Amino acid sequence: xxxxxxxxxxxxxxxxxxxxxxxxxxxxxxxxxxxxxxxxxxxxxxxxxxxxxxxxxxxxxxxxxxxxxxxxxxxxxxxxxxxxxxxxxxxxxxxxxxxxxxxxxxxxxxxxxxxxxxxxxxxxxxxxxxxxxxxxxxxxxxxxxxxxxxxxxxxxxxxxxxxxxxxxxxxxxxxxxxxxxxxxxxxxxxxxxxxxxxxxxxxxxxxxxxxxxxxxxxxxxxxxxxxxxxxxxxxxxxxxxxxxxxxxxxxxxxxxxxxxxxxxxxxxxxxxxxxxxxxxxxxxxxxxxxxxxxxxxxxxxxxxxxxxxxxxxxxxxxxxxxxxxxxxxxxxxxxxxxxxxxxxxxxxxxxxxxxxxxxxxxxxxxxxxxxxxxxxxx
Amino acid sequence: xxxxxxxxxxxxxxxxxxxxxxxxxxxxxxxxxxxxxxxxxxxxxxxxxxxxxxxxxxxxxxxxxxxxxxxxxxxxxxxxxxxxxxxxxxxxxxxxxxxxxxxxxxxxxxxxxxxxxxxxxxxxxxxxxxxxxxxxxxxxxxxxxxxxxxxxxxxxxxxxxxxxxxxxxxxxxxxxxxxxxxxxxxxxxxxxxxxxxxxxxxxxxxxxxxxxxxxxxxxxxxxxxxxxxxxxxxxxxxxxxxxxxxxxxxxxxxxxxxxxxxxxxxxxxxxxxxxxxxxxxxxxxxxxxxxxxxxxxxxxxxxxxxxxxxxxxxxxxxxxxxxxxxxxxxxxxxxxxxxxxxxxxxxxxxxxxxxxxxxxxxxxxxxxxxxxxxxxxxxxxxxxxxxxxxxxxxxxxxxxxxxxxxxxxxxxxxxxxxxxxxxxxxxxxxxxxxxxxxxx
Numbered sequence: 001x002x003x004x005x006x007x008x009x010x011x012x013x014x015x016x017x018x019x020x021x022x023x024x025x026x027x028x029x030x031x032x033x034x035x036x037x038x039x040x041x042x043x044x045x046x047x048x049x050x051x052x053x054x055x056x057x058x059x060x061x062x063x064x065x066x067x068x069x070x071x072x073x074x075x076x077x078x079x080x081x082x083x084x085x086x087x088x089x090x091x092x093x094x095x096x097x098x099x100x101x102x103x104x105x106x107x108x109x110x111x112x113x114x115x116x117x118x119x120x121x122x123x124x125x126x127x128x129x130x131x132x133x134x135x136x137x138x139x140x141x142x143x144x145x146x147x148x149x150x151x152x153x154x155x156x157x158x159x160x161x162x163x164x165x166x167x168x169x170x171x172x173x174x175x176x177x178x179x180x181x182x183x184x185x186x187x188x189x190x191x192x193x194x195x196x197x198x199x200x201x202x203x204x205x206x207x208x209x210x211x212x213x214x215x216x217x218x219x220x221x222x223x224x225x226x227x228x229x230x231x232x233x234x235x236x237x238x239x240x241x242x243x244x245x246x247x248x249x250x251x252x253x254x255x256x257x258x259x260x261x262x263x264x265x266x267x268x269x270x271x272x273x274x275x276x277x278x279x280x281x282x283x284x285x286x287x288x289x290x291x292x293x294x295x296x297x298x299x300x301x302x303x304x305x306x307x308x309x310x311x312x313x314x315x316x317x318x319x320x321x322x323x324x325x326x327x328x329x330x331x332x333x334x335x336x337x338x339x340x341x342x343x344x345x346x347x348x349x350x351x352x353x354x355x356x357x358x359x360x361x362x363x364x365x366x367x368x369x370x371x372x373x374x375x376x377x378x
Numbered sequence: 379x380x381x382x383x384x385x386x387x388x389x390x391x392x393x394x395x396x397x398x399x400x401x402x403x404x405x406x407x408x409x410x411x412x413x414x415x416x417x418x419x420x421x422x423x424x425x426x427x428x429x430x431x432x433x434x435x436x437x438x439x440x441x442x443x444x445x446x447x448x449x450x451x452x453x454x455x456x457x458x459x460x461x462x463x464x465x466x467x468x469x470x471x472x473x474x475x476x477x478x479x480x481x482x483x484x485x486x487x488x489x490x491x492x493x494x495x496x497x498x499x500x501x502x503x504x505x506x507x508x509x510x511x512x513x514x515x516x517x518x519x520x521x522x523x524x525x526x527x528x529x530x531x532x533x534x535x536x537x538x539x540x541x542x543x544x545x546x547x548x549x550x551x552x553x554x555x556x557x558x559x560x561x562x563x564x565x566x567x568x569x570x571x572x573x574x575x576x577x578x579x580x581x582x583x584x585x586x587x588x589x590x591x592x593x594x595x596x597x598x599x600x601x602x603x604x605x606x607x608x609x610x611x612x613x614x615x616x617x618x619x620x621x622x623x624x625x626x627x628x629x630x631x632x633x634x635x636x637x638x639x640x641x642x643x644x645x646x647x648x649x650x651x652x653x654x655x656x657x658x659x660x661x662x663x664x665x666x667x668x669x670x671x672x673x674x675x676x677x678x679x680x681x682x683x684x685x686x687x688x689x690x691x692x693x694x695x696x697x698x699x700x701x702x703x704x705x706x707x708x709x710x711x712x713x714x715x716x717x718x719x720x721x722x723x724x725x726x727x728x729x730x731x732x733x734x735x736x737x738x739x740x741x742x743x744x745x746x747x748x749x750x751x752x753x754x755x756x757x758x759x760x761x762x763x764x765x766x767x768x769x770x771x772x773x774x775x776x777x778x779x780x781x782x783x784x785x786x787x788x789x790x791x792x793x794x795x796x797x798x799x800x801x802x803x804x805x806x807x808x809x810x811x812x813x814x815x816x817x818x
């Protein structure tokens with residue numbers, strides 16, 4: 001067993017994300033990778049397989065993908081595919097990609113054409129929330145379940161799925177505790193630390209992750225002094241699967257007290273209802289409630305009210321937006337979101353990046369100016 | 379930004395006459411009464427349905443191409459960038475957003491508007507999720523920021539390339555979404571116009587639409603002849619009726635006349651260049667502000683004989699008895715057709731209007747023989763990733779068939795990314811490659 005515990009262990013896992021899955025594969029486990037948040041890991045877990053969320057490696061070279069993907073493709077999609085081409089994901093027996101946005105959906109075709117796996121599945125996801133769109137997604141989840149049953153040679157009944165949902169709900173509960181430790185008046189956990197924990201959650205089987213979470217809650221809860229007195233900010237934006245941005249913010253005098261990102265709050269913010277049809281519950285959580293701008297929530301600026309509420313609840317003083325090059329859904333929302341939040345009294349700073357944070361000095365200076373402006377205002 | 383390739387020469391008499399037809403197409407808005415509802419529409423909304431409701435329309439995508447061709451786009455795009463919209467975003471979108479901003483400032487189309495006229499204020503918007511995310515986010519942004527009118531965005535989805543679409547459960551799964559989405563669009567139009575859908579009128583409109591498309595498909599097929607009787611400058615002009623006017627007698631007359639002209643040219647073995655040295659296939663959106671690029675190719679004996687973009691594809695039989703269901707079936711059948719050709723690169727091809735992007739691996743095998751292709755040109759549009767993404771894969775497949783490709787980069791509406799010298803250099807080097815390949 002691993003000698004490290006709690007936050008040190010989370011850090012080790014986040015820096016060496018492939019180690020544990022390769023071990024699990026050696027142990028004979030089936031590992032299914034999934035990308036984006038619309039293919040519920042609960043279903044993969046209920047099939048007896050280990051769900052592994054595929055992530056990128058910030059700033060990694062992606063020249064291998066030039067023979068398959070355009071340079072103007074989303075740098076995150078390019079980065080993720082380059083991890084496969086580099087052989088770092090060779091422990092995967094299966095690949096599930098959900099139709100979250102154009103580029104991720106298109107990656108599915110290229111990936112499965114050039115690097116076919118024993119099992120692969122695209123989970124199609126409507127952009128609208130019409131009743132027929134919701135019905136479609138719910139059926140899609142059942143088809144996904146059936147394909148896993150065929151591949152894994154198991155039957156996933158409601159009971160098995162509900163057990164997985166309940167396990168993930170326990171994780172959600174523990175994570176909310178960590179969110180409170182991070183976002184409280186006296187923060188006992190750094191956002192960069194929390195991010196390492198979240199990354200470990202993408203890598204580890206849920207049972208192991210739950211164990212780790214309990215260790216971290218104990219460790220952070222035992223801290224006597226707040227870890228950071230920086231300016232309180234909320235981070236919104238495209239995928240963040242590394243602690244570097246949060247570290248830059250911390251270095252520049254900020255403390256991220258809340259986030260609206262897909263590995264963070266969007267995924268874990270509330271429990272999946274345990275009662276009733278589990279597919280309907282998953283549909284509610286992953287399609288209806290999941291706050292990614294790839295889903296149409298109409299033209300009323302009130303669609304951003306959840307962010308205002310989050311900023312208010314966590315006493316954030318301003319918002320830092322982080323967008324990755326070519327991320328159409330986030331970039332098309334940005335001017336409306338910025339104006340809405342500013343009207344609500346929350347200034348916003350946008351960091352646009354090519355998933356490298358290469359320009360660290362310039363970014364830090366901008367964040368510093370922003371946090372100084374916020375604290376001067378307070 | 380000035381370019382020698384701005385002016386494009388068309389070869390067919392029929393398309394040259396479009397200059398007379400198009401003002402009528404754009405000017406019909408001038409005759410509207412203030413109280414008439416006006417829908418801003420996204421490609422993917424069947425023009426037949428709008429016609430059945432007799433709704434006046436504006437098409438911001440088409441307006442983007444016009445602004446590009448008239449060099450008004452850079453100004454509108456810059457205004458949108460000033461609002462905080464990223465320069466990476468689709469230039470059709472930012473063109474619209476900048477236009478909206480200026481429209482509201484002036485209370486009417488701003489002075490930079492092209493001479494064919496600007497888009498008038500909408501009373502509703504009909505978006506579409508066909509092809510890409512920006513196409514529904516576009517109207518969400520317009521509706522949030524500029525014109526606060528009701529929006530309905532249709533959301534047709536296509537099955538992934540490795541899905542068995544012959545499985546009746548899968549087919550029904552997709553058809554249920556499509557059918558109820560169509561009905562949702564009809565309900566929205568009924569609500570907004572206060573009129574019920576006139577099924578009888580839609581039936582007749584569909585017949586006209588089928589007739590126009592029959593002639594258009596036949597025209598395109600004749601381009602497989604050597605020499606090809608038609609090139610891309612004619613093609614990209616002639617798609618306008620297909621996109622916005624099917625269901626009208628005018629479109630039938632236009633394509634019939636074109637059919638007669640192209641048939642005659644084919645019979646006489648009349649090409650568009652003196653010596654047709656290279657027969658090319660085109661992928662991606664064209665540079666609307668420099669369509670003369672195709673004439674430049676022609677000067678070197680290179681003729682584009684097939685375009686994968688805006689392609690109507692093959693004939694699909696329809697039973698217009700239940701015209702709404704006929705529209706559903708037409709959409710599904712075309713999606714299934716493209717799926718059979720292979721959609722590993724372009725999965726979002728479920729288009730309720732009458733065309734799609736035909737690029738599949740299996741289709742390339744057929745096209746190579748049928749159109750006797752020597753090479754491929756792919757336009758990688760910086761601000762339209764959706765039409766560009768997959769081109770490298772297509773290049774890989776073409777290379778297996780022995781067909782060389784040129785991928786060049788600029789934009790469909792924003793001329794700031796264009797360089798004559800660079801394009802010329804690339805074209806020359808490419809044509810030399812084809813020569814070498816055919817000599818070896």
